[in-house]
Amino acid sequence: MTDFLDPLPWLIVLPLAWGTLAFVLGPGRGGRLAVAAIALQGALALQLAGQLIDSGARVYAVGGWGASLGIDLMADGLAVVMLLLTQAVALPLAVYARGYFAASPKGRELFWPLTGFLLAALNALFLSADLFNIYVTLELLGLAAVGLVAIAGGTQPVTAAMRYLLATLLGSGAWLLGVALIYGTYGSVSLAVLTPLIHSGAPLAVPLAAALMLAGLLLKTALFPFHFWLPPAHGGAPAPVSALLSALVIKATFYLALRLWLELFLPLTTVAAAQLLGALGAAAILWGSVLALMQSRLKMLVAYSTVAQVGYLFLLFPLATQVPPAAAESALAGGVMQAVAHGLAKAAMFAAAGSMIVATGRDDIGHLGGVGVRLPLTLFSFGLAGVTLMGLPPSGGFSAKWLLLGSALETGQWWWVVVMIVGGLLTAAYVFKVLRRAFLPRAAGDRVARVPRTLEFSAFALALASILLGLFGAPLLELLAVGRAA
Amino acid sequence: MSDPWLPAMVVLSSLLPGLIIFFLAETRIRLRTTLNLTGALVKLGFIGVMLWGVQNGREYVFRHTVLPGIDLVLHADALALLFVTLSAVLWLFTTLYAIGYLEGAPNRSRFFGFFSLCVTATVGVAMAGNLFTFFLFYELLTLATYPLVVHRGTDKALRAGRIYLAYTLGGGALLLIGTVWLYGLAGQVDFIQGGSLSALPPEAAGQLQLIFLLLIAGLGVKAALVPLHGWLPMAMVAPAPVSALLHAVAVVKAGAFGIVRVVYEVYGIEFAQSLALLLPLAIAASITIIWGSLRALFQDDLKKRLAYSTVSQVAYIVLGVSLFGPIGTIGGLVHLVHQGIMKITLFFCAGNYAETLGIHKVSEMDGVGRRMPWTTLAFSLGALGMIGVPPLAGFASKWYLGAGALEAGMPWALAVLAASSLLNAAYFLPILHRAWFKPANDAWPDEKIPQRGRWETAPLLLIPPLATAVATLATGLFAGAAFSPLSWVELIAVREYLAWIP
Numbered sequence: 001m002t003d004f005l006d007p008l009p010w011l012i013v014l015p016l017a018w019g020t021l022a023f024v025l026g027p028g029r030g031g032r033l034a035v036a037a038i039a040l041q042g043a044l045a046l047q048l049a050g051q052l053i054d055s056g057a058r059v060y061a062v063g064g065w066g067a068s069l070g071i072d073l074m075a076d077g078l079a080v081v082m083l084l085l086t087q088a089v090a091l092p093l094a095v096y097a098r099g100y101f102a103a104s105p106k107g108r109e110l111f112w113p114l115t116g117f118l119l120a121a122l123n124a125l126f127l128s129a130d131l132f133n134i135y136v137t138l139e140l141l142g143l144a145a146v147g148l149v150a151i152a153g154g155t156q157p158v159t160a161a162m163r164y165l166l167a168t169l170l171g172s173g174a175w176l177l178g179v180a181l182i183y184g185t186y187g188s189v190s191l192a193v194l195t196p197l198i199h200s201g202a203p204l205a206v207p208l209a210a211a212l213m214l215a216g217l218l219l220k221t222a223l224f225p226f227h228f229w230l231p232p233a234h235g236g237a238p239a240p241v242s243a244l245l246s247a248l249v250i251k252a253t254f255y256l257a258l259r260l261w262l263e264l265f266l267p268l269t270t271v272a273a274a275q276l277l278g279a280l281g282a283a284a285i286l287w288g289s290v291l292a293l294m295q296s297r298l299k300m301l302v303a304y305s306t307v308a309q310v311g312y313l314f315l316l317f318p319l320a321t322q323v324p325p326a327a328a329e330s331a332l333a334g335g336v337m338q339a340v341a342h343g344l345a346k347a348a349m350f351a352a353a354g355s356m357i358v359a360t361g362r363d364d365i366g367h368l369g370g371v372g373v374r375l376p377l378t379l380f381s382f383g384l385a386g387v388t389l390m391g392l393p394p395s396g397g398f399s400a401k402w403l404l405l406g407s408a409l410e411t412g413q414w415w416w417v418v419v420m421i422v423g424g425l426l427t428a429a430y431v432f433k434v435l436r437r438a439f440l441p442r443a444a445g446d447r448v449a450r451v452p453r454t455l456e457f458s459a460f461a462l463a464l465a466s467i468l469l470g471l472f473g474a475p476l477l478e479l480l481a482v483g484r485a486a
Numbered sequence: 487m488s489d490p491w492l493p494a495m496v497v498l499s500s501l502l503p504g505l506i507i508f509f510l511a512e513t514r515i516r517l518r519t520t521l522n523l524t525g526a527l528v529k530l531g532f533i534g535v536m537l538w539g540v541q542n543g544r545e546y547v548f549r550h551t552v553l554p555g556i557d558l559v560l561h562a563d564a565l566a567l568l569f570v571t572l573s574a575v576l577w578l579f580t581t582l583y584a585i586g587y588l589e590g591a592p593n594r595s596r597f598f599g600f601f602s603l604c605v606t607a608t609v610g611v612a613m614a615g616n617l618f619t620f621f622l623f624y625e626l627l628t629l630a631t632y633p634l635v636v637h638r639g640t641d642k643a644l645r646a647g648r649i650y651l652a653y654t655l656g657g658g659a660l661l662l663i664g665t666v667w668l669y670g671l672a673g674q675v676d677f678i679q680g681g682s683l684s685a686l687p688p689e690a691a692g693q694l695q696l697i698f699l700l701l702i703a704g705l706g707v708k709a710a711l712v713p714l715h716g717w718l719p720m721a722m723v724a725p726a727p728v729s730a731l732l733h734a735v736a737v738v739k740a741g742a743f744g745i746v747r748v749v750y751e752v753y754g755i756e757f758a759q760s761l762a763l764l765l766p767l768a769i770a771a772s773i774t775i776i777w778g779s780l781r782a783l784f785q786d787d788l789k790k791r792l793a794y795s796t797v798s799q800v801a802y803i804v805l806g807v808s809l810f811g812p813i814g815t816i817g818g819l820v821h822l823v824h825q826g827i828m829k830i831t832l833f834f835c836a837g838n839y840a841e842t843l844g845i846h847k848v849s850e851m852d853g854v855g856r857r858m859p860w861t862t863l864a865f866s867l868g869a870l871g872m873i874g875v876p877p878l879a880g881f882a883s884k885w886y887l888g889a890g891a892l893e894a895g896m897p898w899a900l901a902v903l904a905a906s907s908l909l910n911a912a913y914f915l916p917i918l919h920r921a922w923f924k925p926a927n928d929a930w931p932d933e934k935i936p937q938r939g940r941w942e943t944a945p946l947l948l949i950p951p952l953a954t955a956v957a958t959l960a961t962g963l964f965a966g967a968a969f970s971p972l973s974w975v976e977l978i979a980v981r982e983y984l985a986w987i988p
Contacts (some may be wrong), residue, residue, distance in 0.1 A: 077671070392629065394626075471550070
C-alpha cells in the first residue's frame with residue numbers, strides 16, 4: 001500500500017480541509033460537501049478497522065520522520081472504535097443539520113466550518129501518540145466546541161459558552177501542567193517512550209502529574225461534581241450541536257482518561273482511586289437522573305441525562321482495576337460499549353428532541369401532546385434511544401450493562417449492581433415522562449407542524465444503530481481487543 | 487436439528503407486519519387488516535410445520551452470537567410449541583375481535599403496531615432457548631404492552647400505565663440480576679430438559695437458592711403472584727382486546743411460562759426439589775390462588791372481577807409446576823393453555839357487554855342473557871370451565887392438579903384447589919344467575935349497537951368469543967385426542983421425567 005492512500009492521515013486532513021473550504025464558501029454553506037466528506041471519512045475508518053483486524057495495531061510516521069523528531073500517529077483497537085463511532089454519529093447528524101438549519105436558521109453561519117474543525121480535532125485526538133499533540137487536539141476541540149455552543153447567539157447561549165470555555169481551558173491547563181511535569185522528569189512526551197519508563201519507576205512528580213491530567217479530563221468530561229457547565233451548554237445550543245457535543249466531545253476526554261489509566265499510568269493506579277472514580281460515577285448516575293426527571297424543558301432533560309450516562313462510563317474503573325483479567329476485560333468491553341451506545345443513542349435523542357421543538361415551536365415537555373400522531377417516526381426514535389439509555393434489550397446499552405453487571409458480580413462489588421439497576425429505573429422514569437406526554441392528543445392552542453423528512457430519518461438511523469449494536473456488537477469487541485496485551 | 491430459520495420466521499411473521507403498520511396512515515384500513523391477518527395466518531402455517539416436526543422428534547434451533555459467550559437462541563421444542571401455538575391461535579381471534587372493537591376509533595395504526603410487537607415478544611418468550619434470550623423478549627413485552635395499556639390516554643389509563651411500568655421494570659431488573667449472576671456462575675445456561683445446574687459444585691447451593699429467589703420474584707411480577715399482583719387489576723382499564731390478550735396469553739403467561747422454564751429446564755425439577763425450592767413456591771402459589779379468588783368475590787366491576795380471577799387462575803400453573811411429579815406437571819402445563827382459552831372468552835364477552843350495551847358492572851347484568859344470548863352462552867361456558875365443571879377444559883386441569891397434589895404427598899394442596907373451586911363458583915354463578923334468570927331493567931346503561939336481525943352485536947365481536955367457547959368445550963371433551971393440549975403436554979411430561987409416567 002502506498003503511503004499516500006493510507007487512511008490514517010486522511011482522517012485528520014479531510015475534515016480540516018472541508019471545514020476550511022466551508023468557511024471560504026461563506027456563511028451557512030458547505031453542508032452538502034460535509035455530508036460527502038464525512039461519508040468518505042466513514043469509509044476510511046472502516047478500511048482502517050479492516051487493516052487492524054487483519055494485521056494488528058498500526059503506527060504512522062507523519063512525513064516519514066518517525067518519533068522524537070517527527071509526529072507519530074497510532075491506531076489500536078480502542079482508537080479505531082472511537083473513530084468509527086465519531087464518523088457514524090457525524091454522518092447522520094450532518095444530514096440532520098442540513099434540514100434543521102433550513103427549518104431553523106439561527107446559528108447556521110458558522111456551523112459547518114466549526115464542525116469540520118471539531119471532527120478533525122476528534123480524529124487527531126484518537127490517533128495521537130504523544131502527550132503534547134494530545135494537548136493541541138484538546139485545545140482545538142475545546143475551542144471548536146465552545147464556538148458551536150455560542151453560534152446561536154443571545155444571552156443564554158453565550159453565557160453558557162463562556163462557562164464552558166472556562167471549564168475547558170481550566171481542564172487543558174491542568175493537562176499541560178501535568179505534561180510539563182512529565183517532560184521535566186523523563187525528557188519525552190511520546191507515549192511509546194514514556195510507558196516503559198513509568199512502569200520501571202516513577203518519582204513523586206509523576207503521580208502529581210497524573211492526578212493533574214486526570215482532574216483536567218474529568219472536568220472536561222463533566223463527571224459529577226464537575227458537571228456544572230454541561231446542562232446549560234448542551235441544553236442551550238442548536239440541536240445538531242447538542243448532539244455532537246453530548247455524543248462525541250465528552251467521549252474524547254473519557255477516552256484519554258481510560259488510556260492513561262490502563263496504559264501510561266497503570267503502575268500508579270490504586271483500588272482506592274478507582275473506587276473514588278466509581279463513586280463519582282455513581283453519584284453522577286443518581287444525581288443526573290433525578291435532575292433529568294425534574295426538568296420541564298425537553299433539551300435540559302436530555303442534557304441531564306448525559307450527566308447521568310457519563311457516570312456509567314466511570315464505573316468501569318473500579319471494575320477493571322486490580323481484578324482478575326477476565327473480569328477486567330469484560331468491564332473494559334462494557335465501558336467502551338456504553339460509550340458507543342450512548343454516543344449513538346444520545347445523538348438520536350437530541351436530534352429527535354430538536355425535531356419535536358421545531359415542530360411544536362417551543363422547548364417544553366408539557367406541550368408535546370400530538371407529537372405522537374404528527375411525528376410518529378421521531379417519537380419512535382426517541383423511544384428507541386430511550387431503550388438503549390435504560391439498558392433494556394436488545395440494545396447497545398443493554399450489552400454494556402450486561403458486561404458491567406457481570407464483571408461487578410464476578411468481583412463481588414455488588415454496590416455497583418445496585419447503582420446500575422437504580423439508575424436504569426430512574427432513566428425509565430424520565431424517558432417515559434416524555435413518551436407519555438407525546439402520546440397524548442394535542443392540547444387546544446398548541447401547534448404541531450410537520451418537519452422535513454431528513455430530520456425524522458436521520459434521527460431514526462442513529463436510534464436504530466444504537467439498537468442493532470446490541471444484536472451485532474461482537475465485531476466491535478473483537479476490534480477493541482486489537483493491540484491490547486491480554 | 488435442521489431448518490434453523492423456521493423459529494426466526496415465526497418471530498418475524500408478526501414483527502415485520504407490525505413495523506409496517508406503524509407507518510400506515512389511519513385510513514389504510516384494508517391494507518392494515520390484510521397485513522394483520524396475513525401475518526397471523528403465515529405464523530400459524532410455520533407453527534403447523536414445526537408441530538408436525540417436533541411430534542416426529544425433530545428440533546428447530548436458531549442461534550446468533552450477540553457477544554462472546556452470549557447467544558440469542560430460538561429453540562422450538564415441545565414446551566415452546568405449546569405456548570407458541572396458544573399465542574398464535576388466540577392472536578388470530580383477538581386480531582379479528584380488535585378490528586371489530588376499534589372500528590372508527592383513533593390511533594389504530596399505533597394500536598395494531600404495538601399489538602403485533604406484543605405477539606412477537608410473546609412467541610419470542612415461548613421459543614427462547616436460554617435465559618438471555620428469554621430476558622430480551624420478556625422486556626420487549628413490557629415495552630410493547632405499555633402503549634396498549636395507556637391507549638385510551640385518560641388519566642386513569644396513564645396512572646395504570648405508570649404502575650404497570652413500575653412493577654414490570656422493577657421485576658425485570660430482578661430477573662436481570664439473577665440472570666447475569668447465573669451466567670457468571672454457570673456460563674451460558676441453555677434451557678435443556680432436566681436442567682443443567684445440578685452439575686455445579688455443592689458450595690454453590692446457597693447462591694443458587696438466592697438466584698432462584700431473584701428469578702422467581704422477577705417472573706412473579708408478570709405472573710401476578712401475590713404480593714406482586716397489584717398492577718394487574720389496574721391494567722384492566724385497557725381496551726378489551728388488550729385485556730384479553732394480556733390475561734390469556736401475553737403478559738401473565740410470559741411470567742408463568744418463565745417459571746416453568748426456570749424450574750424444569752434451568753434448575754431441573756429434581757435439583758430444585760433437592761434445594762428445597764419447590765415447597766415455598768407451592769405455598770406462594772396457594773396463597774395467590776386463595777387471595778385472588780377472595781378479592782374477586784367483592785368486585786362489582788366485571789373486568790376487575792375477571793382480573794382477580796386471573797391472579798388466582800395463573801397461580802394454578804405455578805402450583806402445578808411446584809408439585810414434584812409428572813401428574814402435577816401435566817396439570818400445570820395444560821392449565822397454561824386451558825386458562826388462556828377460557829379467560830380470553832370471558833374477556834371477549836365482557837368487551838361485548840361494554841361495547842354493545844354499556845354494561846361494565848356485574849350489578850347491571852340483570853337479564854342480559856335474553857338480549858345477548860350467544861355472548862352470554864359463551865360467557866357461561868367460560869365461567870363454568872373456570873369453576874371446573876366437567877367436561878369443560880378447566881375440569882381436566884383441576885383433575886390432574888388434584889391427582890398431582892396427592893402424588894406429590896401434598897394433600898393440603900388438594901384442599902386449596904377445592905376451596906378455590908368453591909370460591910370460583912361463588913363469584914361466577916351469581917353472574918350467570920343474574921344474566922339468565924333475573925328480569926332485565928328498563929333500559930341498558932348505554933346501548934351503542936342495536937339488535938340487527940339475528941345479530942345481537944357486531945359480527946366481528948361475536949364470532950371470536952363463540953369460537954373460543956367452542957374450543958373450551960372441545961379441549962375438554964376431546965382431551966384424549968392426538969394434538970389436543972392434554973396429549974401434547976403428556977408428551978412434554980414424558981420427556982421431562984424420562985418416561986416414568988403411568
